[in-house]
Amino acid sequence: MIWETVRLSLLSVRRNVLRSFLTLLGIVIGVAAVIAMLTIGSGTTEKVKADISKLGSNLLVVRPGRPAGPGGPGGLDQATNPLGSKELAALVAHLSGARAISPASQKQVRVIFGTESLTSGVTGTDSAYLDARDWKLVSGRPFSDSEIRSGTGVCLIGETVRQQFFGAGDPEGEIIRVNRTSCKIVGLLEPKGYTGFGQDQDNVVLMPLAAYQRRIAGNRDIDSIYVAADDRTPTTELLPRVEDILRDARRIPPDREDDFSIRDMTQIADAMASATTTMTGMLGAVAGVSLLVGGIGIMNIMLVSVTERTREIGIRLAIGAHEKHILIQFLVEATVLSLLGGIIGILIGLALAGLASLTLAIPFAPSLAVILLAVGFSALIGMVFGFFPALRGARLDPIDALRHE
Amino acid sequence: MSGSLLITFDKVWKSYGQGEATVHALAGVDLAIRSGEFVAIMGPSGSGKSTAMNIIGCLDTPTAGTYSFMGIDAGRLDRNRRAMLRNLYVGFVFQGYNLLPRTTAVENVELPLIYRGAAARERHDLAMKALAEVGLVGREHHTPAELSGGQQQRVAIARAIVTRPTLLVADEPTGNLDTARTHEIMELLTRLNTELGLTIAMVTHEADVAAYAERTIRFLDGHVASDAVNLEVAQP
Ligand SMILES: Nc1ncnc2c1ncn2[C@@H]1O[C@H](COP(=O)(O)OP(=O)(O)OP(=O)(O)O)[C@@H](O)[C@H]1O
Ligand SMILES: [Mg+2]
Numbered sequence: 001m002i003w004e005t006v007r008l009s010l011l012s013v014r015r016n017v018l019r020s021f022l023t024l025l026g027i028v029i030g031v032a033a034v035i036a037m038l039t040i041g042s043g044t045t046e047k048v049k050a051d052i053s054k055l056g057s058n059l060l061v062v063r064p065g066r067p068a069g070p071g072g073p074g075g076l077d078q079a080t081n082p083l084g085s086k087e088l089a090a091l092v093a094h095l096s097g098a099r100a101i102s103p104a105s106q107k108q109v110r111v112i113f114g115t116e117s118l119t120s121g122v123t124g125t126d127s128a129y130l131d132a133r134d135w136k137l138v139s140g141r142p143f144s145d146s147e148i149r150s151g152t153g154v155c156l157i158g159e160t161v162r163q164q165f166f167g168a169g170d171p172e173g174e175i176i177r178v179n180r181t182s183c184k185i186v187g188l189l190e191p192k193g194y195t196g197f198g199q200d201q202d203n204v205v206l207m208p209l210a211a212y213q214r215r216i217a218g219n220r221d222i223d224s225i226y227v228a229a230d231d232r233t234p235t236t237e238l239l240p241r242v243e244d245i246l247r248d249a250r251r252i253p254p255d256r257e258d259d260f261s262i263r264d265m266t267q268i269a270d271a272m273a274s275a276t277t278t279m280t281g282m283l284g285a286v287a288g289v290s291l292l293v294g295g296i297g298i299m300n301i302m303l304v305s306v307t308e309r310t311r312e313i314g315i316r317l318a319i320g321a322h323e324k325h326i327l328i329q330f331l332v333e334a335t336v337l338s339l340l341g342g343i344i345g346i347l348i349g350l351a352l353a354g355l356a357s358l359t360l361a362i363p364f365a366p367s368l369a370v371i372l373l374a375v376g377f378s379a380l381i382g383m384v385f386g387f388f389p390a391l392r393g394a395r396l397d398p399i400d401a402l403r404h405e
Numbered sequence: 406m407s408g409s410l411l412i413t414f415d416k417v418w419k420s421y422g423q424g425e426a427t428v429h430a431l432a433g434v435d436l437a438i439r440s441g442e443f444v445a446i447m448g449p450s451g452s453g454k455s456t457a458m459n460i461i462g463c464l465d466t467p468t469a470g471t472y473s474f475m476g477i478d479a480g481r482l483d484r485n486r487r488a489m490l491r492n493l494y495v496g497f498v499f500q501g502y503n504l505l506p507r508t509t510a511v512e513n514v515e516l517p518l519i520y521r522g523a524a525a526r527e528r529h530d531l532a533m534k535a536l537a538e539v540g541l542v543g544r545e546h547h548t549p550a551e552l553s554g555g556q557q558q559r560v561a562i563a564r565a566i567v568t569r570p571t572l573l574v575a576d577e578p579t580g581n582l583d584t585a586r587t588h589e590i591m592e593l594l595t596r597l598n599t600e601l602g603l604t605i606a607m608v609t610h611e612a613d614v615a616a617y618a619e620r621t622i623r624f625l626d627g628h629v630a631s632d633a634v635n636l637e638v639a640q641p
Binding site: 004015311312314315316317318319320321322323325398399402 | 459462465484485488491497503
């Protein structure tokens with residue numbers, strides 16, 4: 001009986017291909033929008049998570065200046081007391097639970113080799129930096145202790161810098177000029193690609209902190225200190241220890257606030273991920289509204305269909321159909337119609353999401369749950385919006401219906 | 406001729422509208438039809454023939470009076486129970502054929518069986534048999550648009566008899582057909598009456614069509630004006 005009805009309703013969809021298509025359009029667009037939004041959204045979330053884990057996981061970043069707010073951009077106020085070797089030494093001496101502690105000062109600087117030049121992010125740091133940031137060398141060697149201590153003009157370069165100056169060639173041993181000082185390349189960093197914010201992580205030059213301070217910055221300040229937690233220590237536990245040691249080293253009285261900020265990259269990663277999830281949800285909800293509009297389209301066409309087929313309803317009632325048979329017939333028809341729209345919508349939505357993931361370089365992350373939900377929801381829309389027209393058909397008086405023309 | 410009472414009208418009224426504008430389509434009709442009879446109903450336009458037929462076929466209920474069908478007080482049953490009675494015991498043939506458009510002959514004939522919950526195989530077999538009975542072999546998969554008026558009416562008759570009903574209600578079944586087709590259909594109905602013992606109540610405006618029946622009831626202004634056995638039953 002029910003299969004008979006489904007077959008019948010498919011038949012009536014086929015009889016009115018154009019009209020059925022136009023009716024479905026609302027549902028198709030709605031479902032496609034929801035599926036595309038949610039799929040692109042979860043792809044973006046994955047991408048953001050991956051990007052932030054590239055920044056370094058379990059990483060604390062200390063900057064001078066008061067924190068602007070929780071997780072906000074602190075440490076930009078350079079008028080405050082800068083960080084220096086005193087703070088770094090205190091952390092190295094007293095902090096437990098850290099895998100690596102490394103200073104970093106950086107600046108965008110013009111780098112020259114032969115006639116080529118490139119503006120690059122030049123960072124003065126030490127050998128623990130690679131460990132703290134989880135960066136690796138493709139070739140060459142890290143800085144030696146004596147190079148760090150004496151601030152020798154040596155550097156490690158990123159892939160972008162290599163390509164600019166040496167193409168596919170071996171850069172090791174070549175001398176580049178960084179802000180009018182010479183620097184010998186001793187190693188090549190593993191390529192890391194772009195961050196989600198469009199920053200080229202391979203357009204970098206690392207050099208010993210002392211060399212950077214002397215030849216480029218012209219001061220002894222440290223812009224930031226990276227503290228990587230070891231495997232046993234969560235960053236939330238490490239953070240108050242770092243704070244205590246730094247307050248002590250900077251002699252901040254108990255009644256004064258910190259004049260430095262500590263950012264927990266893990267928390268930022270979580271916050272960013274949850275922000276994109278929220279965004280995804282909101283976009284999905286907006287798209288959901290268009291589904292509702294699609295439902296109204298279904299209702300409209302079902303009303304038309306009931307009116308058009310009044311005579312048919314009359315015939316069916318005359319030969320013994322009960323109210324429920326007519327009700328079920330039109331309900332099934334509305335449901336089949338909107339399910340059909342849902343399925344087409346899902347296919348289009350997935351295609352759109354696939355296209356977006358290709359062009360935006362984000363992962364294609366379709367979710368079975370979302371797809372099933374869309375199927376269920378479009379069926380529900382058919383039933384809900386089909387109910388009133390179906391009831392109207394079922395309640396028709398058979399004699400009036402038969403006389404209708 | 407001497408079957409049990411199938412249909413009785415006891416002072417049946419059917420009124421439309423209210424107050425001054427009230428129309429009495431039926432004004433206290435008394436009527437009895439025995440099972441196996443072939444009755445023609447005649448009368449001028451607006452005299453209440455179709456109204457009576459709708460009540461006989463359990464499509465409608467009287468405003469006042471009692472209609473009993475097979476001993477059941479059918480005039481006081483609810484919609485769904487009357488639908489059940491129609492499905493089990495009544496077949497309808499209309500002037501305008503009333504087939505489902507864009508639906509093949511065999512599918513049209515299967516329709517009443519669907520509401521009986523019959524299995525697809527059984528439905529198909531019964532429908533094919535009914536189509537054979539009305540002489541429509543070879544046209545089973547044509548849609549109404551591909552059939553002539555006479556052929557469409559045969560499909561409608563097949564649909565009416567596929568459930569092996571007790572009663573066939575036919576409101577001007579030949580109203581849209583030419584003379585030759587009319588006599589073919591009337592011969593078919595007569596055969597169904599004699600061979601299957603099907604009780605037939607048929608409205609017609611034409612005397613030569615009424616002549617196929619055994620008895621003619623004449624309506625006038627919602628009353629039965631005359632009710633007589635046909636002296637000369639038309640011979641095929
Ligand atoms: N639904 C209705 N509402 C109001 N009046 C109605 C309704 N149905 C029938 N009537 C009236 O009842 C009367 C009898 O109608 P009915 O259809 O039974 O006539 P009929 O004998 O079948 O006529 P015809 O030969 O033209 O088919 C007519 O006056 C008609 O206008
Ligand atoms: Mg009539």
